[in-house]
Amino acid sequence: MSDPVPDINHGDSPAWRVLNGYRELELELAIFGHHLSAQVGMRPVDLQCWNLVHRYGEVSIGELARMLVLPPATTTGIVDRLAKQGWVTRDRTESDRRTVVVRVIPERLPELFDLLAPLGDDLSAKLAELDDTALGTIADFLDHAAEATRRATRRSE
Numbered sequence: 001m002s003d004p005v006p007d008i009n010h011g012d013s014p015a016w017r018v019l020n021g022y023r024e025l026e027l028e029l030a031i032f033g034h035h036l037s038a039q040v041g042m043r044p045v046d047l048q049c050w051n052l053v054h055r056y057g058e059v060s061i062g063e064l065a066r067m068l069v070l071p072p073a074t075t076t077g078i079v080d081r082l083a084k085q086g087w088v089t090r091d092r093t094e095s096d097r098r099t100v101v102v103r104v105i106p107e108r109l110p111e112l113f114d115l116l117a118p119l120g121d122d123l124s125a126k127l128a129e130l131d132d133t134a135l136g137t138i139a140d141f142l143d144h145a146a147e148a149t150r151r152a153t154r155r156s157e
Contacts, residue, residue, distance in 0.1 A: 022145055032119075039115055041085060045070075049078045050087050054104045060093075061100050069157065 011020065030044075037047035045068070052067050053059050059067075065075040079102055082088040087108055093099045127135065 018141070036112075036115060040112060042082070042087070043078075046078050046082055046087075049075070050082055050104065053088055053102050054109075058101045058103050061102065064102065069153070 008020075008023070011017070033047055034044050037044045040047070042050070049064060049068060052064060056063075061072055061075055061079060064079070065072040068075060068078075070078075079088060079090060082102075083090055086105060088102050089105055090100050090102055093101055130138070
């Protein structure tokens with residue numbers, strides 16, 4: 001017989017508070033992403049794609065498909081929409097003309113970053129209240145959380 005499903009909605013330990021905070025952050029980021037993408041005329045998955053391209057600077061369609069866990073044809077459709085709206089450009093690589101890389105169009109960055117500025121200011125104000133030790137602990141946890149989430153994603157593929 002399998003173990004009962006744990007009650008993840010209630011707890012009182014410091015570790016539970018951190019894990020619950022991570023879960024809440026995950027939900028709020030998803031909701032914020034939906035609102036932000038609507039404000040700039042994108043679908044949420046388009047914003048995720050754009051964010052990956054911005055983060056990594058230059059990404060092939062195949063790499064994007066793997067990161068988004070989507071078929072290459074679907075990813076190509078997303079990139080087509082982003083290119084049509086002027087958010088990204090597609091270029092063939094010099095080394096292999098069959099490979100298409102996607103890059104963010106830098107002139108569009110202010111449009112998106114202006115919408116993100118209030119959130120960045122709010123977060124920066126809170127971070128300014130913390131000492132370097134606390135910031136290091138938070139950074140270490142976030143690094144670990146990102147890697148643990150990547151591992152969970154790979155296990156689900």
